[in-house]
Amino acid sequence: MNETSIVVSGLRKRFGPTLALDGMSFTVGPGQVTGFAGPNGAGKSTTMRIVLGLDAxxxxxxxxxxxxxxxxxxxxxxxxxxxxxxxxxxxRTARNHLLWLAHSQGLTAARVDQVLEQAGLTGVARRRAGGFSLGMRQRLGIAAAMLGDPPVLMLDEPFNGMDPEGIVWIRGFLRALAAEGRAVLLSTHLMSELQDTADHVVLVGRGRVLADRTMPELLARHGSLERAYLELTRDAVEFRAAGSPEASR
Structure with a gap:
């Protein structure tokens, strides 16, 4: 088993009468950004929580x-x-938030300062995080994820709240991490950003994998990631408004 990987095998999970995961299986390999996408209620968050030991x-x-x-x-x-x-x-200030996490893992204050710089937060390191915009909180969350210099990264909707400069930064940052040989799992509803960032995509719906393909394969078959998403998840959408592009299909 490669040390730089996430391997999800046959996950099933119920919450009362609701079947959240129904045999979810996929692999996030090293050296690439793997996109993780699907409609609301598809099982993405539950899967990520199970990977992180937050749910069983x-x-x-x-x-x-x-x-x-x-x-x-x-x-x-x-x-x-x-x-x-x-x-x-x-x-807590941004720096103290990261120091608290670092001390829990035996990491140094010098490493905290390094990730603050990576995330572009050095200038606001001593400001209270409660006053941060959503985009700045996203940067702080990414800095926290990078504290241990891990070979595996998992990010859920990191583009939310980001201005255009921040979106360009995240896109380049994640691709650079993958180029270093890390495994990156990126969950987002923003198909345009996923198309520009991911090498490989896992599309899910109703707790199952609907497609597990490289980005070039999906684009060759569907023309765009948005079209691939709409076509492949058509029958896995829980709620659809009348008159929506897929409602009449």
Missing amino acids: PDEGSALVGGRPYRSLPCPLRVVGSLLDAGALQPG
Whole structure:
């Protein structure tokens, strides 16, 4: 098993009567950005939470570098994640927020300053995070994900709240991380950004994988990622307004 990978195998998960995952299986390999996309309720967040040990599956497994997340002695050194940019103590400064995380993993203050610079936050490091815009909180979340210099990254909707400069920065940053040999899982609803960033795409719906293809394969067949998404997830959308482009199909 490659140490730089996420392997999801046969995940099934129920929440009461709702089947959230129905045999979800895919691999995020090294050296590429893997896009993870699907309609609301498709199982993306549940899958990512299971990978990070925040939820337990009813069946199946999710391994990071060949091991369950909960068995990792220093998880931030293996996988960095951003699931919720608002998950911070608003009274702490950006630097103190990262210092708290760093100390929990035996990481240094020097590393905190390095990731603040990477994320473009050096100038606001001593400002309270509660006063940050959503885009700045996203940058702080990415800085936190990078603290342990991990070989695996998982980011959920990192483009939200970003201005155009921030979007261009994230796009280039993620591609640079993949070029270093890291495995990057990127979940987003923004198909245009995913098309410009990802090398490989996993499209999901109703808790199952609908397509697991390289970006060139999807584009060759469908013309654009947006068209691929609409065509492949057509029957997996929970709610559709009358008169929408797919409603009459």
